[in-house]
Amino acid sequence: MTPGVRRTLRRGRTWIVIALALLAGALVLVVVQGAVRAPGSPLAADNPAPGGAQALARVLADRGVEVGQVRSLDGALDAARGGATILLHDDLGVLDRERVRELASVADRIVVARPDFAALEVLAPGVRLAGAAGDAPADAACALPAADRAGALSDGQRLLAIDDDAEASGFAGCFPSGDGFAVVAGTSPDGAEVVLVGATTPFANETIDEAGNAALAIGLLGERDAVAWYLPGPGDADAADAPSLAELTPGWVSPVLVLLVVVTVAAGIWRGRRFGPLVVEDLPVHVPASETGEGRARLYARGSARLRSLDQLRIGSIRRLAAALRLPRSAEVDAVVAAAASTTGRPAASVRALLVDAEPQGDRDLVRLARDLDGLERAVHAAISPDQALEATDPTGRRP
Structure with a gap:
């Protein structure tokens, strides 16, 4: 889903063609004007062109x-x-x-x-x-x-x-x-x-x-x-002798402009009334969470936002780990890292790199880090789950 260079160029080929056409037209115009228009002022004493003197x-x-x-x-x-x-x-x-x-x-x-x-x-x-x-x-x-x-x-x-x-x-x-x-x-x-x-x-x-x-x-x-x-x-x-815009404008222009304004306003009112009065009604809207997640994932993939996607996964993992480790919602990330490392026996540096520091360099790194996050959560849940025998003798499920 991550767009590459070829896909990006293919998606924007219309605008690229338009830009190249405009650039070519500008170059042609500059060449034609330079070829047709004589350089310098006509009959100027310092102009060596054919029209100079x-x-x-x-x-x-x-x-x-x-x-x-x-x-x-x-x-x-x-x-x-x-x-x-x-x-x-x-x-x-x-x-x-x-x-x-x-x-x-x-x-x-x-x-x-x-x-x-x-x-x-x-x-x-x-x-x-x-x-x-x-x-x-x-x-x-x-x-x-x-x-x-x-x-x-x-x-x-x-x-x-x-x-x-x-x-x-x-x-x-x-x-x-x-x-x-x-x-x-x-x-x-x-x-x-x-x-x-x-x-x-x-x-x-x-x-x-x-x-x-x-x-x-x-x-x-x-x-x-x-x-x-x-x-x-x-x-x-003489700027004072220059004709004003009103003097240069034909007499029929002003009435036509007024008529166009009136017709535009009348057409807007006519078209607006055809839809009837506005109705305020609370409509039930239900959007499945899966569609929201898939839509956001497509947007991240289209924009190559790997780090942002990973951050969303990390936020969810940190929240779930804090709840599993019985930490308050206000607990800092370092506290979650220390608790997860102590519970699983992993080095705190590797847990912090997984939850905070590591940055994906490509889609493969993003997939690997997502899997590692899932593995960390599984390891924490496995470490804190009560023993089966203890669960049978101790209905409270307390850890020894």
């Missing part, structure tokens, strides 16, 4: 341009006050219009890679997103020196459209493709010189060496002695 940052540094990477708006404002060119790439879209306007009011020159709606509305009103270019722009067709030196750009460009108001305010496009431009330059309402690059391909490591991408990127960022590489992080987001 470490190559451009090192080329600028070799040309004497001081490249400083900032991850907070305060750092970008300090760099702008020092006259540095601000390279802005808000990949997460965390900057709101107020923060972009604050940056534009301080900076003299801002280069925006893949601008979002907030940047376009604040820095270049009238300029909007116009999709992706079908072919690689092959002609700058503008007066921007950096674009003119680049001559052409690689595939993967995104376009920006200029409406009449933006054109009247001085915004002009470079690298035309259809109705849009890959690069748009002009002056923001706050007076900052703004260059909008629709895509990140002119700056990224994997595409900077294609066509005139490198010439455009170096020309835009190398005009001044310092460049502030500003990649906004979650700390730049």
Whole structure:
């Protein structure tokens, strides 16, 4: 009945399989995410991955341009006050219009890679997103020196459209493709010189060496002695402007939740009343002692509780020995050991080891100790039983 390793594994094979499946799924997820997600921040100056821009940052540094990477708006404002060119790439879209306007009011020159709606509305009103270019722009067709030196750009460009108001305010496009431009330059309402690059391909490591991408990127960022590489992080987001849970939740959710609560309570009451009122009645219960003993023995065997099983046998033996030796119920174990040893003539150490100290190392030891306990009880009863002849002459059965 004692479960072994094989039996234990067979009993828990379902949970083992589930745990292995979950572990395998987690490993697959980690591998897939590691293979799909590019390491480092996109377009970061210290990121050597294909989506980073470490190559451009090192080329600028070799040309004497001081490249400083900032991850907070305060750092970008300090760099702008020092006259540095601000390279802005808000990949997460965390900057709101107020923060972009604050940056534009301080900076003299801002280069925006893949601008979002907030940047376009604040820095270049009238300029909007116009999709992706079908072919690689092959002609700058503008007066921007950096674009003119680049001559052409690689595939993967995104376009920006200029409406009449933006054109009247001085915004002009470079690298035309259809109705849009890959690069748009002009002056923001706050007076900052703004260059909008629709895509990140002119700056990224994997595409900077294609066509005139490198010439455009170096020309835009190398005009001044310092460049502030500003990649906004979650700390730049305005927590006060974040929508609340109630604002994000559709209007039908709250009524449905209330209805579900009401239906759950009604269903509980309905199902509960079907069983009728509770009845308190004393029911006679008879459990045979043999079934209780067998059930407890199976539990001990299933849990490999050999010592606990032996202790139960010892407790019963000690009680029976104390009663047979006419000892009080409050007698200590040592008194029972001494009386049993004196009665049977056995050494007190061996009797104590049998009743207290010995521990079974396996099922065989448990069976042997149980038999020894039974033998000790038999020996005590045999030693204290009255002589047959004396029993016939002395009706009281007293010992001589």
